[in-house]
Amino acid sequence: MANKQTDWNDEFVDEIESSDNNDLLRFFNKILSNWYWFALCGIVGIVLAFFYLRFTVPTYTVRAKLLVSDEKKGSGGLAGSALDDFSGLMGAKSSVDNEVEVLLTTDLMQEMVLADSAYIGYYTKGALKDVPTDGAPFRVNIVSNPFAIREGVSFEIEFGEQGNLTFKDSDTTFRAQLSKPFSYPEVGTLQIEQTRALEEGEKYGFYIKPVHKAVSSLMQSLEVAVTNKNVSTIDLTLNTSIPTRGERQLNKLIQKYTDRNLNDKNVIADSTLSFIKTRLSTITKELAGVEDKISGYKQSTQLADMTEQSRLLLQNSSEYTKSIAEIDVQISSLDAVLAYLKNRDNPRVLPSSVMEQDLAFNSLITKYNGLVLERERLLLANTEGNPLVKNTDVQIAGLREDMISSLNSTKQSLELSKQKQSQMSDQLSSRIQEVPTIERGYIDLARLQQIKQEQYIFLQEKWEETAIGRTANVSNSKVIDSPRTDEYPVSPKGKIVYAFALFIALLIPLAIIYIRDLFNVRVMNFDDITNGTRLPILGSIAHSEDRDQVVITKTARSPIAEQFRAMRTNLEFTLNGGKRVLFTSSMSGEGKSYVALNLAVALALLDKKVLIMELDLRKPSITSKLGLHVGKGFSQYVVRPEMRVDEIIMPSGTHENVDLVQAGAIPPNPAELLISARATALMEELSTRYDYILMDAPPVGMVTDAQLLARYADTCLYLVRQGHTFKDQLNIPNDLVSKGKIKPIQLIVNDVKANGSYYGNYGYGYGNYGQESESKPWWKFWSNK
Structure with a gap:
C-alpha cells in the first residue's frame, strides 16, 4: 500500500509541475487577468x-548655414606645404572652429538681444494658457538703460478710451497713458506705442526680463556646430516658440557676427592708415619747409639758371638722393614696426603694406595680425589663463621674435646699402664743390627737396592703396542658407x-x-506553493462570499460544492482504506474548521458515518460556528474514567450522518490529554463506530498538539490559504515530512480567487465545471491572485 501511495503522489506532483513551468506565461496570465x-x-x-x-506651446527650430573662408579646409594638396606660406598674402587665416566659438560668445548674443529688444516679449491671453506672439498691436520701448532692469515683470494690458492703458498682474494694477513714458520700479522708464487697432475679443500681455537672463535663455536655445569636418560650413539652429521672431533674431545674430568679422579686417587697415597719416603729415611739413628755403635762396641770390654741368651733377645727385631717400623711408618704417613689436604688454595689430618689396616679412605680418585678432576673439569667451589663449600667446611671442630678428637683419642690410649710396653721393658732392658757390647751395637744397618729395609720393601712394583696400574689405563668411523655420515643431x-x-x-x-x-511574502498562487514545497496538493477551495459554514448539500451544484466532491474523491484514494484524517495548518485563520465541516458533509452524502472531533483544546471553534451549546467533550472524557463514549457524541446539525465530539472544557495540560491512554482507547473505539473520523487540530506552526495527534491519523490535510499563509511557512510541512513527525501530508489550498487563469477558473483542475467563473470586481486592481 505504501508503494502505491508513493507512486500516486509522484504522479500528482509531476502533473502539477508540468501544468505550467513557464514564468513568462504565468506573468502574462496575470496581465490578462x-x-x-x-x-x-x-x-x-x-x-x-x-x-x-x-x-x-510648440517649439520650432530655425536653421541657417554659413560658409567660412578657411584655407585649412578644402585646400587640397597645398595644405601644409611650402606654398601655404604665400596664402598669408591674401589675408588672415580663419579657423572654422574658432568662428564657432565666436558665434557662441555671450557678448555677441548680447548685441543681438539689445538690437532686437529680445528682453521684451508679447503673448495673447487665453482662457487656459498664454500663447507667445510676435504680432501684438503695440510695442513696448525701454526708454532708460536696458541694463538697469533688475527683475522680470509680466502684465496683461487693456486699452481704454483716449489712450488710457491698464496694466494688471497677479497682485498689481496701475494705469498709464499711451505714447507717454512712465516709470516702474526695478525696470525703468517704459513707453507703449500702438502699432495697429485692437480687434474685438483680443487680449494681450507682455513681459520684460533682465538682459542677462534673456541672453542666457537664447544661449541655451542656440546651437552652433560644424557638421561636416571636410568643408568650412557652420550650421546654426535656434529653438523658439515664435518662428518669425526666431528667424529675425538669427538674422540679427549673423549680421552682428559678420560686422565683427569685417571690423577685424578694418582694424588692420585703420592701423596702417593711421601710421601713414602720421608720417605723411611730418613729411608734408618738412617738404614745405625745404621748398620755402629754395624759394628764399633764389630770391636772395638772384639765381636764374644753371650751367649744363650743374644740371648733370644735380641729375646724378638726384638719383643717389632718391635711392638714399627710399632707404630712409624703409628704415623709418622698420623703426616704427620695431617700436610696435617691442611693446610686449599688449599685442597690437601691425601696419601692413609698408614694406611691399619684402614679401616674406609681409607674410609674417599677416600671420601675426591674424593671431592677434584670433586672441582678441578668444578673450571674448575665455580668460587669459585659458589654454587656447596661452597657446596663441606663445605663437604670437614666437612670431614677434622672428619678426624682430628679420627686421634687425633687414635694417642692417639697408644701412649697409645706404652707406654705399652715401659714399657714392659723397664722391659726387666733391665734384659739386667745384661748382660756383651759389649753384652749389642751390644743388644742396634741391637734393633735400627731392628726398622729401620722394618720401611724400611714396607715402601718398600707400595711403591710396590702403584706403582702396579698406573699402574692398568683405567678411570672411557669408550666408549660404538663410534662416528658415522647420515645418513641424521640434517639441x-x-x-x-x-x-x-x-x-x-x-x-x-x-x-x-x-x-x-516581488515584495509579496504571502502565498498568492499555486506557483508559490509548487516553488515552496514538493508535497502533493489534494485539492483547492475557491473563495466564496457565502457566510454559511456548510456550503455543500445533497443538491448543491455550486463550484465550491463540486470542489469538495473532487476533494472527497481524492481523499478516498489517499486514505486507501484508512478512516482517520487530521486537519492542521501553519497558523490560525486558514480555514481548518470550515474545510473539515464541509468535507464531513461531502463524505456523509455517500451514506457514510462521519465523526468530527474538535481537538483544538486551546481555542475550539467548530461548536461556535455550528451554533451549538457547549457541553461535555473530549477533555471531560479523558479525565473522568466513569464517563462513557456516548455521553460526548452529539449530532452536528449539518447532516444526519455527521456527529460531533466537542473539545469540552479548556484544560491546563492539553498536550498530556491528547496522548493519554484513555485518549488512545477513545480513538480505537470511535474507529469501530464510524467510517471516517475528521480531527480538527491546532495550527502545527504554533503548538505541538497536531504532531501528537498524528499518531492517530491515517493522513494529514495541511491547509494553505491564499493571501493569508506566508511563503516561509511552507517550510513547516516540508520539515514535518522530512523528519517523520507527521506523515503523510496532503495540501489543501483554501480561498482561491478567480483571476482568469487556468488555476483560477478550475481550482487547480477541480470544480467550476459547467459553471460560470466568478469574475474579480473591477475595483480590486491590487488583487493579482
Whole structure:
C-alpha cells in the first residue's frame, strides 16, 4: 500500500509541475487577468497626452548655414606645404572652429538681444494658457538703460478710451497713458506705442526680463556646430516658440557676427592708415619747409639758371638722393614696426603694406595680425589663463621674435646699402664743390627737396592703396542658407508624446503587478506553493462570499460544492482504506474548521458515518460556528474514567450522518490529554463506530498538539490559504515530512480567487465545471491572485 501511495503522489506532483513551468506565461496570465486596468490606464494616458499637446506651446527650430573662408579646409594638396606660406598674402587665416566659438560668445548674443529688444516679449491671453506672439498691436520701448532692469515683470494690458492703458498682474494694477513714458520700479522708464487697432475679443500681455537672463535663455536655445569636418560650413539652429521672431533674431545674430568679422579686417587697415597719416603729415611739413628755403635762396641770390654741368651733377645727385631717400623711408618704417613689436604688454595689430618689396616679412605680418585678432576673439569667451589663449600667446611671442630678428637683419642690410649710396653721393658732392658757390647751395637744397618729395609720393601712394583696400574689405563668411523655420515643431512631437504617454500608462500597472509580486511574502498562487514545497496538493477551495459554514448539500451544484466532491474523491484514494484524517495548518485563520465541516458533509452524502472531533483544546471553534451549546467533550472524557463514549457524541446539525465530539472544557495540560491512554482507547473505539473520523487540530506552526495527534491519523490535510499563509511557512510541512513527525501530508489550498487563469477558473483542475467563473470586481486592481 505504501508503494502505491508513493507512486500516486509522484504522479500528482509531476502533473502539477508540468501544468505550467513557464514564468513568462504565468506573468502574462496575470496581465490578462488585469486587462481592464491596462485599458483604463492606456485611455487615461492618451487623454493626458491630448491635453498636454493641446495646452503646450510648440517649439520650432530655425536653421541657417554659413560658409567660412578657411584655407585649412578644402585646400587640397597645398595644405601644409611650402606654398601655404604665400596664402598669408591674401589675408588672415580663419579657423572654422574658432568662428564657432565666436558665434557662441555671450557678448555677441548680447548685441543681438539689445538690437532686437529680445528682453521684451508679447503673448495673447487665453482662457487656459498664454500663447507667445510676435504680432501684438503695440510695442513696448525701454526708454532708460536696458541694463538697469533688475527683475522680470509680466502684465496683461487693456486699452481704454483716449489712450488710457491698464496694466494688471497677479497682485498689481496701475494705469498709464499711451505714447507717454512712465516709470516702474526695478525696470525703468517704459513707453507703449500702438502699432495697429485692437480687434474685438483680443487680449494681450507682455513681459520684460533682465538682459542677462534673456541672453542666457537664447544661449541655451542656440546651437552652433560644424557638421561636416571636410568643408568650412557652420550650421546654426535656434529653438523658439515664435518662428518669425526666431528667424529675425538669427538674422540679427549673423549680421552682428559678420560686422565683427569685417571690423577685424578694418582694424588692420585703420592701423596702417593711421601710421601713414602720421608720417605723411611730418613729411608734408618738412617738404614745405625745404621748398620755402629754395624759394628764399633764389630770391636772395638772384639765381636764374644753371650751367649744363650743374644740371648733370644735380641729375646724378638726384638719383643717389632718391635711392638714399627710399632707404630712409624703409628704415623709418622698420623703426616704427620695431617700436610696435617691442611693446610686449599688449599685442597690437601691425601696419601692413609698408614694406611691399619684402614679401616674406609681409607674410609674417599677416600671420601675426591674424593671431592677434584670433586672441582678441578668444578673450571674448575665455580668460587669459585659458589654454587656447596661452597657446596663441606663445605663437604670437614666437612670431614677434622672428619678426624682430628679420627686421634687425633687414635694417642692417639697408644701412649697409645706404652707406654705399652715401659714399657714392659723397664722391659726387666733391665734384659739386667745384661748382660756383651759389649753384652749389642751390644743388644742396634741391637734393633735400627731392628726398622729401620722394618720401611724400611714396607715402601718398600707400595711403591710396590702403584706403582702396579698406573699402574692398568683405567678411570672411557669408550666408549660404538663410534662416528658415522647420515645418513641424521640434517639441512637443505628437506621435512621440502619445507613444510615450501610452508606454508610461501601461508601464504603471505592469510595474505595480511586478513590484507586488516581488515584495509579496504571502502565498498568492499555486506557483508559490509548487516553488515552496514538493508535497502533493489534494485539492483547492475557491473563495466564496457565502457566510454559511456548510456550503455543500445533497443538491448543491455550486463550484465550491463540486470542489469538495473532487476533494472527497481524492481523499478516498489517499486514505486507501484508512478512516482517520487530521486537519492542521501553519497558523490560525486558514480555514481548518470550515474545510473539515464541509468535507464531513461531502463524505456523509455517500451514506457514510462521519465523526468530527474538535481537538483544538486551546481555542475550539467548530461548536461556535455550528451554533451549538457547549457541553461535555473530549477533555471531560479523558479525565473522568466513569464517563462513557456516548455521553460526548452529539449530532452536528449539518447532516444526519455527521456527529460531533466537542473539545469540552479548556484544560491546563492539553498536550498530556491528547496522548493519554484513555485518549488512545477513545480513538480505537470511535474507529469501530464510524467510517471516517475528521480531527480538527491546532495550527502545527504554533503548538505541538497536531504532531501528537498524528499518531492517530491515517493522513494529514495541511491547509494553505491564499493571501493569508506566508511563503516561509511552507517550510513547516516540508520539515514535518522530512523528519517523520507527521506523515503523510496532503495540501489543501483554501480561498482561491478567480483571476482568469487556468488555476483560477478550475481550482487547480477541480470544480467550476459547467459553471460560470466568478469574475474579480473591477475595483480590486491590487488583487493579482
